[in-house]
Amino acid sequence: MIRLCAALAVALVSISVTAMAADYPAPQDGEWIAKDFKFHTGEIMPELRLHYTTVGAPTGQPVLVLHGSGGSAASMLTPSFAGELYGPGQPLDASKYYIIIPDGIGHGKSSKPSDVMRTSFPKYDYDDMVDAQYRLVTEGLGIKHLRLVIGNSMGGMHTWVWGVRYPQMMDVLVPMASQPTAMAARNWILRRMMLETIRNDPDYNNGNYTSQPRMMKYAVAAYRFASAGGTLGYQTLAPSAAQADKMVDDQLALPVTSDANDYVYQWEASHDYDPSAGMEKIEAVLLAINAADDERNPAETGVTEAAVKRIKNGKIYLVPASTETRGHLTTGDAKFYAKQLQELLQTAPQRTM
Template sequence: MAVDYATFELGDFTLQRGATLRGAKLAYKTFGELNAAKDNVIVYPTWYSGQHYDNEWLIGEGMALDPAKYFIIIPNMLGNGLSSSPSNTPEPYNASRFPKVTAYDNVRAQHKLVTELFGISHIRLVVGWSMGALQTFHWGAMYPDMMDLLAPFCGSAKCSRHNFVFLEGVKAALTADAAFLDGWYTDKPAKGLRAAARVYAGWGFSQAFYRAELDLTAMGYSSLEDFLVGFWEGFFLPKDANNLLTMLWTWQNGDISDNDLYKGDFQAALAAIKARTFVMPGQTDLYFPPEDSASEVAGMPNAELIPVPSIWGHFAGGPGTNPEDVRFLDRKLRELLAS
């Protein structure tokens, strides 16, 4: 089968929590051309369960992320099924034995790709949605002198306690299926995947979205049940449960200060982010609410809080679901890149 991405060999990659992924791989896709000065670079990490093609809605001719102007790199998160993941790693680190991966690990791997493969020392912008935003914040804190601009949208620099609890529900649904077999399944745990989808459905979109029946009028589903099955179960069923659990752990343990640089001092990590930053929470996002973003922005020296005025909840940020939200984000990114 033809693939539309390349693979960077990370070699023996030692993870923050102590394991070594031998023969580790980072899948990535690029758009546009790297200019001679190597200063037209945009890094755009993937999100929970998403792969590079799920990011492409924000890239296009005449858009802020224009491949005619910029060299755009989309690195796939570890655990997402394309980069090293439970589903594609050989024994003994296969399936549920796949090691714990942090956002710090992901960004260190991406930094190797950017610097070693492409010889890039300066980045114009790092941008990402949801867990992509978590990685964007990590880029800013881990390599503060490397980029001009950051644009994390619908995400956070640290997983909140409430967000952690929501993810416990997703985890419980995935692992409760008898077919899950502690992660050693041969047939996919479809009941668990369908259950996780329904847990997610109450969180991904806002109360106002459901009140306005946008699942019917804007997304074309014929009933609420049709939306739950057609959209949400359809979204989760193709995915690998162990991959989802790996990325879920990465998300729950997301924290820009949880490393040797900052030793758990979250305020110091925020204060270290030098890049001009637009932090763009969804106005009605249920797991990354604007008040959480406001407290992060308060600790950053060069950041603005710009809520996305939308009732689409977390999906105000992606993946290209509501055209109005896409236009808003594109406009703000254009403004940021012009600065």
């Protein structure tokens, strides 16, 4: 991924890239091979590598934590997320829970286009990614039931898909920074424009590039500034042209650290996302957490509220917008909803594990 500069990362996301000195058990890495994995296109990969990270002992209640687009398990091990959730007495106390954080298909250390196949890699979508997670959890780790599935951004959309595709698999669902409706409107328009900018860069050469396309960093920066950060957040951080220019200059000075094909696949995977028809299938207690200033999932459309009304045990918690929130990035900071999550886990019925 193109890295945010240190100042911007602190200002916009309030997280760092690693967990630092965390007050919970050291994360453990693992890898499992899904044999003969079938994609929604009908293509079959003989061996699909699935990397994952766990926190806590396997004897704890299993919890599945799902990262966002372009991220990996490391994205969910930051001080502002893991540091607020995984420690003693916190909502996902790792002495009680067995926390499982997969690298999604095409992300992190799991199988991805840049390994060898480039654009010959099967086109995956969110259903494929969730099916791979399901196989990892059930076949790879031997887990029959999850206490909780929680995800942020893309991981939030995956959480909705989990509830529809595998409704008996979990007690609780917490999709964050997401909507259970078709990928459309400004969210897809901006994604499409970002992808078209990368693909139409002559350097991209239909995915057969020898160096990362030069326009990629401009496309990614434009998308991020347009779709995350929060109106009040940016006004607080860049109240003058000079401060705004510095934010842009700092972002564009960063090197490209992700592979273009990987990146295109990661974002294109959202194109056919639409779990809306399956809301009545959801059996788990569900709490949808969104930020009121989320640019990609604007609360004022009412689409999430309408969908949640169709769920037997569904509620919404909307984090109020403020100078402290950061739009779509807000839910990366668990301090905004740790109390609500803890209360949910204390009261939600527990089915057979």
